[in-house]
Amino acid sequence: MFTLWSDIDRAIFGYPFSNLLQNKYSAGSTERNACFVHNCRMNLSDKGEYFEFVAELPGLKEDDLELTVHADRLTLSAKRNVVNPEDATVLLSERRNYEVHRSVAFPVNVDTNKVEAKLKNGILRVTLQKSAENQPRKIAIT
Amino acid sequence: MSENMVKEDNTEMKPEVKVQTVFPQVDILELKDDFMVRADLPGLEIEDISVSLDRDMLTVEAQSDVEGLYPRAFARKFRVMRGIDAEKIRADYKDGVLTLMLAKPVESKPQRIQIQSG
Numbered sequence: 709m710f711t712l713w714s715d716i717d718r719a720i721f722g723y724p725f726s727n728l729l730q731n732k733y734s735a736g737s738t739e740r741n742a743c744f745v746h747n748c749r750m751n752l753s754d755k756g757e758y759f760e761f762v763a764e765l766p767g768l769k770e771d772d773l774e775l776t777v778h779a780d781r782l783t784l785s786a787k788r789n790v791v792n793p794e795d796a797t798v799l800l801s802e803r804r805n806y807e808v809h810r811s812v813a814f815p816v817n818v819d820t821n822k823v824e825a826k827l828k829n830g831i832l833r834v835t836l837q838k839s840a841e842n843q844p845r846k847i848a849i850t
Numbered sequence: 851m852s853e854n855m856v857k858e859d860n861t862e863m864k865p866e867v868k869v870q871t872v873f874p875q876v877d878i879l880e881l882k883d884d885f886m887v888r889a890d891l892p893g894l895e896i897e898d899i900s901v902s903l904d905r906d907m908l909t910v911e912a913q914s915d916v917e918g919l920y921p922r923a924f925a926r927k928f929r930v931m932r933g934i935d936a937e938k939i940r941a942d943y944k945d946g947v948l949t950l951m952l953a954k955p956v957e958s959k960p961q962r963i964q965i966q967s968g
Binding site: 751760764765767768790792795796801804829 | 875877878881882885886890891892893895916917918919920943
């Protein structure tokens with residue numbers, strides 16, 4: 709399996725930007741769990757005819773996610789909101805509310821009409837067909 | 851052929867896969883009759899998660915092998931109050947989050963003691 713790592717998202721959404729976002733959501737927020745920007749665990753693999761993007765997003769539902777695909781990149785925005793029962797006393801709270809803003813670039817263009825996304829047990833899996841001119845072609849040897 | 855000939859034999863060889871073990875992120879909440887433990891365990895099935903209670907030591911373990919991500923293991927131990935009944939632990943797994951409900955022992959609630967004379 710050929711795995712591609714892209715740092716473009718860090719370049720775009722990295723340190724200075726995430727700090728801005730953090731300030732935006734923590735300033736004036738009286739919530740104990742103010743939002744912060746989280747770099748979720750994710751991978752992009754080249755599977756020949758398609759790319760596969762996998763991201764770990766525990767506790768998120770379909771409505772919490774926003775995916776945008778361009779021919780050369782995929783952008784994921786997500787927001788997690790941890791809800792506690794009303795009468796609960798919190799003894800430990802590590803599962804924070806967070807936002808994800810990440811973008812991965814593809815080495816070749818994809819067909820934006822042939823994209824499928826599934827969320828199951830906290831794993832987002834997106835398959836993106838490469839565009840017709842980028843499909844691998846077997847060469848007959850004569 | 852000489853006996854010392856170099857011969858490849860990989861039949862007993864298995865590539866060693868190093869699996870990273872991590873602490874899952876956890877919330878612990880106290881409710882009226884229960885303690886609620888929630889842990890982020892993405893990409894599993896409920897059958898893959900092992901929850902055990904040995905006296906007052908609660909252990910949550912799971913092996914994650916999601917296609918497309920590097921495999922890893924989750925493990926975490928908690929010391930819980932004595933008297934929690936392992937049979938009464940309820941587990942639920944949804945959206946990659948494990949929720950355990952531990953019923954508080956009856957003895958922990960205040961009880962009136964009858965004092966007998968004589």
